[in-house]
Amino acid sequence: MRFRVQPTAPFAFDLALAYLRTSPSSILEVISEDTYRRALRINGQDVLVTARAAGTALDVELAGRSLGPADQRTTELLVRRLFATDADVSTLVGDVQADPVFADLANRCVGLRPILIPDLFETIVWAIIGQQINVTFAAKCKRALVDLVGERLRVGDQEYLLFPGPERLAAVNEADLATIQFSRQKSRYVLNLSREISAGQLDLDELWHLPTDEALPRLEHVLGIGRWTAEYVLLRGLGHPDVIPAGDGGLRRIIGHAYGLGRSASETEVRQHAERWAGWRGYAAFYWWFALQQDAMTRGRLDHERRETARG
DNA sequence: ATCCAGGCTCCTG
DNA sequence: CAGGAGCATGGA
8 A cells, every 4th residue: 555745845855864864763763775664553553654755755655454545544644744744844944044053054954854753652751761871872772672562563574663552561560671771760750651541541642732832741740751851752752843852961062062162052051042943943953963963973984984994 | 980971850958 | 949869871
């Protein structure tokens, strides 16, 4: 089953793929030269979704058993949300001209939109895992969690991993999570979240209908979710375009560097800069993270080359 | 070796 | 109510 999605212009799928390729959160995505591929649960059924660039459009293919028109509709809405294909980004660069530093970055990111993590529960768990620790270790923890309780989808001779739902995660205990190097409090946050959702005490889907200023406090009410996590989830899970996790260590570091502070910017300083990106603060966060990842990759390559050279 | 990582909760004074 | 310890490990 296949269909086509036509994003608004400009749409830079290549930049989206470049982001996902280097993003530590992309454990389950399979990114190739021109495709995004991932196993997802659609209407209660496991499906392999492949999105491929086709000129200015996106070709989407579904592989799974007994798929119907309803599944296609659900997937189309999901894909359009994941890649923000309906957003009107035509005014972004013009809107941020008052800030030449960010305008320069925005010029290099034309057509890039904040890409979502496909599932809200996964987004929150990932954000909690990422609290305090470095992203490399966080990615390792997420991978270990999926290996521990994730499910698998076999398509042809390939196997794809699915992120566990709250019910599956609620079934494990602290000792299980300790074996994959979760701290006690992190286990507590994740298990509490999973159990509240499973028990019907917490309905994440309610968040879809709320504006930013109402969704934020509701998320922060959950154990283990503070301001950074709530803002991160609004951006990466719910697709709010104007939310910036200003306390983010990576953002503070690269923004401090970009504006010549010689140190990390404070959370307050990040929010002050962000006022000039009003309307696009989520995009800005995503673009800065993109720049950060590109820097890290360049550094990694240089280090590698240096080692190669040293070895002769 | 020491400090800080894509923070948060809880306890102290 | 501000400030700080603790978390579990890895990289700089």
